[in-house]
Amino acid sequence: MEERLQKILARAGIASRRAAEQLILAGRVQVDGRTITQLGYKADPDQVSIRVDGKKISAEQKVYLLLNKPAGYVTTLSDPQGRKTVAELVRNIPARLFPVGRLDLDTEGALIMTNDGAFAHTILHPSHEIKRTYEALVNGLPSRNTLRQLSTGIELDDFVTAPAKLRLLRREAKSSLVEIIIHEGKKRQVRRMFQAVGHRVLHLRRIAYGNLRLNNLPLGHYKMLSPADREQIFS
Numbered sequence: 001m002e003e004r005l006q007k008i009l010a011r012a013g014i015a016s017r018r019a020a021e022q023l024i025l026a027g028r029v030q031v032d033g034r035t036i037t038q039l040g041y042k043a044d045p046d047q048v049s050i051r052v053d054g055k056k057i058s059a060e061q062k063v064y065l066l067l068n069k070p071a072g073y074v075t076t077l078s079d080p081q082g083r084k085t086v087a088e089l090v091r092n093i094p095a096r097l098f099p100v101g102r103l104d105l106d107t108e109g110a111l112i113m114t115n116d117g118a119f120a121h122t123i124l125h126p127s128h129e130i131k132r133t134y135e136a137l138v139n140g141l142p143s144r145n146t147l148r149q150l151s152t153g154i155e156l157d158d159f160v161t162a163p164a165k166l167r168l169l170r171r172e173a174k175s176s177l178v179e180i181i182i183h184e185g186k187k188r189q190v191r192r193m194f195q196a197v198g199h200r201v202l203h204l205r206r207i208a209y210g211n212l213r214l215n216n217l218p219l220g221h222y223k224m225l226s227p228a229d230r231e232q233i234f235s
Contacts, residue, residue, distance in 0.1 A: 001117040002042040005029065008050065011096055011115075012057045028053050062116045063095045064225040068217045069111045075099040086111060089220060100124060101185050109134070109206035110214050112233075113222070123209070123233060129183040130233060133208040134190050136178050138199040141171055146197050147178070156192050164193075175202060209233045 009020035027035050030051045031043050050057050069086055077087045077098060090097055090113060100112040100120045114120055123130055147166045154161055165181040180190060191201045207214050212232040217223055
């Protein structure tokens, strides 16, 4: 995946992004033997040889992990409002990771983080229809007709939802636990779907991407993903 040259240098630990720009302007950076002095130049560090003052830089090792995000954390790397971010939960990893998609502030569960932009793009691209499984605790007792209505798709303010799979897991006195599987990623979509049929979500947790499940991963912890784990996302 092509990126701006100064970003590649900064991520490789050569210099800050601003200092990397000065290295480029000074003619000290070469890509495949060609000196680059344009700040807008882009390259794929996995496909070309990049040198600074004649010394080849190493491409950043790709990292893939599954985080069990707690409520109260925003899925950004920094927050102007001073709220806790998911970056704080993986701060011991030297690579600069970013979240793949989002989970609402008050939603828990499975969140993939990586430094592989191409991998993230594949997961998020609508054409791949990656399944996302949630457990939603909702108020009231949804009827079979209500669940069928959600499964066939409902009209929200700005779009009509695609067909979903729903399964009633448990009924309590005044609430129900429902499993819902969707492949869309609209903002607050699951909450909005249940709200539209009169059942407010009390607690929401994403438990899987495809067949990659949280299982017993503790809240606030993460696990590194093997190639076999990553394959589970697309199955």
